[in-house]
Amino acid sequence: MHWADVVALNLSKKGTKHIVSTGITPSGEFHIGHLREILTGEMISRAAKNAGLEVDFIFIVDDADPLRRVYPFLDEEYSKFIGHQIGNIPAPDDNGKPDYARFNEDGWNYADHFLNPFLNALKKIGVRPRIVKNLESYQSGMFSECSKIACDNADKIREIIERVSGRELADSWFPWSPLDSNGSLEGVTVTGYEFPLVHFIDSNGNTGTSDITKGEGKLPWRIDWPAKWAWIGVTCEAFGKDHGASGGSYDTGKEICQLFGYDAPQPLVYEWISLKGKGAMSSSSGNTIGPMEALDLVPPEILRFLIAESKPSKAIEFDAGMSLVNLADEFERSCARDLTAEMNDESLSRRRKVQLEDLFVAIKLSSIEENSKSNSSNVSFRHLALLAQTKSDDQMVWNSLGMNADNPPSSILIDRLSKMRTWINSVHFPDEMRIKMINEVPTEMLQEFNHEQKSVLENLTRMLNECPWDTDSIGSCIVDAAKSIELSPRIAYGVSYICLMGNHKGPRLAPILVELNKSDIVGQLNRCLEFVN
């Protein structure tokens, strides 16, 4: 059974109405790793709906969290905002400096700046969660009841956190972080509490009060999380393995939740996505790839498939090079198969059947529109990559695929080609997929040349030199170089690939050569010819 269906099955045992929650702090650029958080939750929601459950899928934006430090993409000017809530400070402009103008005019804040492009990407991926913004929720009093319970039970919560996480909390620790008069959550020490006011002294020695029913501060993360479960009514949440560790925030949250009179949601811990060969994904390293960037390279189904086909416990290694090519091709191949028919084969082993079922569900979950079948273009990415590299004109690509005015390419395919061109022009496109002509003489291969190959090379060099430089003529030249001395054209192609690409095989040659400089090609062949003679 597919992992999403397993979770759905568990949920169905607990009731028919469910709220599946996900949450992210928009403290910087989003990357593919964040997509796992959202898509894992979204796929559980879909599976639960298919199981006949009533499901609300929400995305909690933790914009009440403070800015932790001046990230590499930020100007040093942001140091004065450290400790301030990211939904309350200006967004960085192109130079990483705070954009006060936009902030003052239309409230464009730091959190929105990073969140909005991600939401746009989600739309393209077919994810439409109900957005819950943490900052607003605090300000509108949604957290009031839980905050009161937390403050009233400060000792119990302290006991839970210290016992479960094994960490010792400072004497001054209190389950509420007040905002000081400057709007910072850092360096503030709580000195007293009587509902609804928390008294504090800030880092400058100024005293003040914070009303916990008005969002003049926030609950610390380990309490904030279970408080959200309680007031929203979350019944299922997928979260990263950091929270899932023993003594982590899920463990403490589970107990703290009880104080709010609520049972913790069904958990699902997922593994991280890392960049292949480059370690963990991080927005500060230039190598990271964001959802928006990936969407420029491949159709959105592919990104969904990445998450759907891997069990959440599986660490995913990803890059926008060969990993993506293989992933995309696997998706294409799988779509083209008639899995329903394959599953009906009675002779299959149980395991094989389960495997097919999981793949079937994974593909279904990869479709952008719920419950629609994913469309396959029946053209592999490798193939399309070749065509896109050898033909600068789209129409020539369609012709090559046997498409014309009567049999036009689908909009899916047109989009796919356009993305392929973007990919090819990007740094992500893998070298091994790139068509490359060689300049050096492939001496080792040429040493193996027999008499026939030498003769063909001689013919080829001479004929190409006299050849009009268009696709048909070049094609004829290559063939004639062999045929004129009663040899198979195959030999001529083999010779061409070795001399021009340093390989025994290759893609259709004439359309590539026509794009290149004739004298360069003939020159290369001449150097090879000199060597064999």
Place this chain on the structure above:
RNA sequence: GGGCCUGUAGCUCAGUCAGGUAGAGCAUCCGGCUUUUAACCGGACGGUCGCGGGUUCGAACCCCGUCGGGCCCGCCA
């Protein structure tokens, strides 16, 4: 210190939760096609399932141990 994940064909992995004679894709090789889409079609090669014990009629799968790899537990999703 606590915990999680992981080790299966050259590569990437599925299969482990419900034990029943080892699976897929890629790569490689062979064949077909031959003015050739590194395309496509057909086939082959390829694994003592990290290691050692145990349970069982039967273990990649369950239990115990062990070795290797990755990661999380600093109020940071």
